[in-house]
Amino acid sequence: MKICQFLASAGGGGLEKHTQELCNELAKTQDVTLIAPAEMQQYLSKNVHFIPLNFNRSRYNPLLLWDLLKILRKGNYDIIHAQANKAASLLAMLQNYVPGCAIGTIHNSNANKGRAFKNIPHVIAVSKEAADRVAGGTQASIVYNGVKNLTPDLSYTKEQLCKQFGLENQRPLLCAIGRLVSAKGFDLLIAALRDVDVNLLIVGDGPLKTALQQQIECLALKSRIVLTGYRNDVVDILNGVDGVVISSRNEGFSYVFAEAMLLNKPVISTDVPVANEFLAADLLTDKNESSIANKIAEYAFNPQRWIEKMQPTFTATSGRFTLDAMTNDTLAVYQKVIANKSN
Numbered sequence: 383m384k385i386c387q388f389l390a391s392a393g394g395g396g397l398e399k400h401t402q403e404l405c406n407e408l409a410k411t412q413d414v415t416l417i418a419p420a421e422m423q424q425y426l427s428k429n430v431h432f433i434p435l436n437f438n439r440s441r442y443n444p445l446l447l448w449d450l451l452k453i454l455r456k457g458n459y460d461i462i463h464a465q466a467n468k469a470a471s472l473l474a475m476l477q478n479y480v481p482g483c484a485i486g487t488i489h490n491s492n493a494n495k496g497r498a499f500k501n502i503p504h505v506i507a508v509s510k511e512a513a514d515r516v517a518g519g520t521q522a523s524i525v526y527n528g529v530k531n532l533t534p535d536l537s538y539t540k541e542q543l544c545k546q547f548g549l550e551n552q553r554p555l556l557c558a559i560g561r562l563v564s565a566k567g568f569d570l571l572i573a574a575l576r577d578v579d580v581n582l583l584i585v586g587d588g589p590l591k592t593a594l595q596q597q598i599e600c601l602a603l604k605s606r607i608v609l610t611g612y613r614n615d616v617v618d619i620l621n622g623v624d625g626v627v628i629s630s631r632n633e634g635f636s637y638v639f640a641e642a643m644l645l646n647k648p649v650i651s652t653d654v655p656v657a658n659e660f661l662a663a664d665l666l667t668d669k670n671e672s673s674i675a676n677k678i679a680e681y682a683f684n685p686q687r688w689i690e691k692m693q694p695t696f697t698a699t700s701g702r703f704t705l706d707a708m709t710n711d712t713l714a715v716y717q718k719v720i721a722n723k724s725n
Contacts, residue, residue, distance in 0.1 A: 383716065386459040386482070388417035388450070390437040390468035395561075396637055397489050398422065400508075400527050401465045405430045407528075407709040417453060441471045454480040461485060461716050467498040474501040483719045487525075488512045489634040491655055504719050506712065508635040509655030523715045526656060528708030529640045536615060538622035547583060547608045554580045554682040557623040559616060559638045560630070562588030562609075567629035567652065567669065572597050572607060574629075574675035580606065580682050582627070585619060587612040620645050624685055627678065630654045631669055640703035646696055648688045650677050660695045 385408060389401045401416070402425040408414045409429035416426060420434035433453055439446040450472060454462060459482040464473040470486035477484040486502040491511040499505045505522045507513035513522040544551035560566040568584055572594060575582060584594070584607065591609060598607050613619060620626070626642045628651035639657045642649050651657035652669045667677040681688040701707060 383461065383713075383720075384413045384415075384457070384459045384482075385461045385463065385716070386415045386417065386454065386457055387463045387465060388435075388469050388473075389422065389465040390418075390441075390472070391466070392419035392421045396527070396635065397466050398425075399637075400489070400635075402426055403528065403530070403705060404708065404712065407705050408712070412713075415457060415459070417450070437468070441468050447472065447475060451476050451479060454482075458482070460720060463487065463716075464502070465489070470498040470502055474498070477502070483716075483723050485715070485719060488516060488522075491515060491632065491634055504715070506715055510659055511655045512634055523711075523718075525708060525711040525715065526703055527635045527637065527640065528705035529637065529644055529703050530705060532617045532620075532641060532644045536618040538615075538618050540622050540624065543583070543619065543622045544581065547610070549581045549606065549608065553606070554624045554685070555583070555622070556580055556625055556627050556678070556682060557583045557585060557619060558627045558629060559585045559620075559641075561586050562590040562594055564590065565631050565633075567631045568594055569597060570631075570669065570671045570674055571627060571629035572601065572603065573671040574678065575603060575607060576601055576675075578675050578679050578682070580678060582607045583610055583619065583623065584608070585610045585613050585616055617641070617645070620647055623647070625649065625682065625688060627674070628652060628654065628657055629669075629674060640699075643696065643699040643703055646692075648681070648685075648692045649695075650674075650681060660698050662691055662694065665691060665695075 387405055405414050405416045406427045415431040417433045417435050419437055423432045426432055462482045462484050464470045464486040466489050473484050484502055485504050486499050487506040488499055489508050499516050505516050505520050506525045507522050508527050513524055516522045540555050541551050625648040630652055633654040636657055650665055653666050667673040
């Protein structure tokens with residue numbers, strides 16, 4: 383099968399991570415091309431054909447449309463798969479002028495994000511909530527993002543983590559992970575811990591680092607909350623904490639939740655995908671500091687109850703968030719779409 387993926391953005395976010403990992407996995411058995419900004423090439427295996435394209439132009443720019451059209455016609459692909467909104471908009475405008483079956487993946491559950499996909503005949507969504515955003519009669523298949531096999535190298539214990547970060551190890555130790563941006567809701571989480579006596583590691587970097595550090599200091603929480611910055615040993619850190627908190631205001635797909643499931647770590651989350659598809663309602667919280675505080679206080683000091691409440695979720699997610707599952711489910715969609723077109 384000749385597959386063309388294309389992506390209009392570059393960077394280290396979840397969208398780019400998903401695209402490069404999917405291309406690398408598909409290329410083990412299929413003929414795969416990725417059209418993307420030049421900086422994406424460094425993340426690809428040698429099995430992926432890469433075509434750099436300047437997407438730093440409006441989606442309505444005729445030169446961008448012409449450049450992309452020439453590539454798609456020359457490639458004569460069986461599947462043309464647009465990742466996220468801008469790529470989907472471009473594909474919607476060009477699909478009648480190129481061979482192959484058009485597919486788009488919606489990565490965001492924001493209500494406005496589904497519009498770009500209304501003219502794509504088949505859509506893959508990374509969560510049920512994202513699928514609900516697809517407009518009109520477009521068919522949507524849910525394919526969850528996959529995560530590489532998580533094998534801790536150092537396997538920190540709770541005591542080692544507390545010593546490393548200068549925390550009192552008698553308190554519950556929680557972890558939150560992600561870019562330090564407003565969407566992740568770390569400001570809500572920090573505020574929630576004013577009156578909940580737990581330790582928290584916030585793993586990640588981003589533009590709000592200074593503001594969040596100031597918030598921690600203003601609330602006199604330096605002895606209990608640590609911004610670790612970027613870490614390349616996140617799996618080892620997860621291995622040693624008592625549980626994970628997701629405080630996001632919005633998500634398309636929570637990689638943190640997927641990683642926690644692969645490591646059988648208990649989770650408390652705001653009502654965001656995909657945690658809200660698998661967690662018991664008792665483990666979901668509203669997106670405000672008082673609700674987050676109450677939920678942490680309810681479970682962090684009763685780890686046995688927390689683990690018991692998580693058991694159905696661990697069972698339901700077993701094997702679901704792997705790269706193999708993501709790749710096989712994506713190929714199944716491709717085969718279905720090709721078969722439907724033939725009929």
